[in-house]
Amino acid sequence: MNDPELITEHGKSVQATRYAPYFLSVINNRLSWGASQVYLKLFDIGLNEWRILSALRNEPGVQALRVGEMVGMNKSVVSRSTRRLEDMGHVVSRLDRARRLLWLTPSGADLHDKIIAIALRREAALLDGFSQDELNTMFTLLERMRANLGKVDAVDHDLTGR
């Protein structure tokens, strides 16, 4: 019945339950997709716009490029999303030489404060049942993974010849 040309035997493979990238992607994808949907539905802005609000709340008057660094966004996204927030009246910008400096408006600050409450509630649900010790451990381990990303890149460069 089965074509002998087909692979039908169980070979060595990745066990998803012990493969870190799989775990990370499942958790992250559902988290960020869910966040987007909630923010869009309640406030008509997406996850990227929210990140910008957050950055500007921390450092009012920064330039666009710095916003990207702060929240780990590509500058192209910063560009589009700030424009959108500006159109909606949540952000204003001023040109300083070649730089574009950004501030929240009162409505932007208000929006930020509403969304952060939701973001923290969602995070609390994600970490429900974690003791303080476990939280510390987890952040430490995540931080070490993040620090190792450069080594992953090195593997990639090795494989693709830069």
Next chain:
Amino acid sequence: MNDPELITEHGKSVQATRYAPYFLSVINNRLSWGASQVYLKLFDIGLNEWRILSALRNEPGVQALRVGEMVGMNKSVVSRSTRRLEDMGHVVSRLDRARRLLWLTPSGADLHDKIIAIALRREAALLDGFSQDELNTMFTLLERMRANLGKVDAVDHDLTGR
């Protein structure tokens, strides 16, 4: 100089370094983007195609829907990616009633074995320096987060009214 209408004071905000979703997104995004680039460059297939190869290696002859469950992919992605793999000759399918059953071809199995070596190398780089104990702890904590995703959804439903 600063318009008084603008928010310029530092208010309560999210500290990215202790905000789990941010960490997860940074790590995951770089990981999966990097993987895609490597697989595309070396083998002309993307991350999604790779995931399907992996699922079919584990369970030859499964139906498309089940593949999605196994590797956490949306069925629409499974649909597109399997078609692509079939066009490339790495996968064959057979209709069984309404189901579409999938198998690797020898070339697909070969491709799988090449890529898994890379995937494991990349993961090893990510987890470089982790002791066996730390690995166990981390997978446990990740699994608990994954299990909590339902609670996050509950928060979302509560907020958006289903």
Next chain:
DNA sequence: CCCTCTCGGTTTGTAATTAAACTGGTTGCT
């Protein structure tokens, strides 16, 4: 035997993400 409901799968639409090409203004050097 036909109608409807269900189920697997495909298509479509929107958001997020990154790199790379492009633009325009600044700065620095001669």
Next chain:
DNA sequence: AGCAACCAGTTTAATTACAAACCGAGAGGG
């Protein structure tokens, strides 16, 4: 002053991701 190098930001293109609408084949009930 003029040209080149650089830098911030914008635009474009490609990939991943999810939900929802859609479609077609089966199954079940009347």
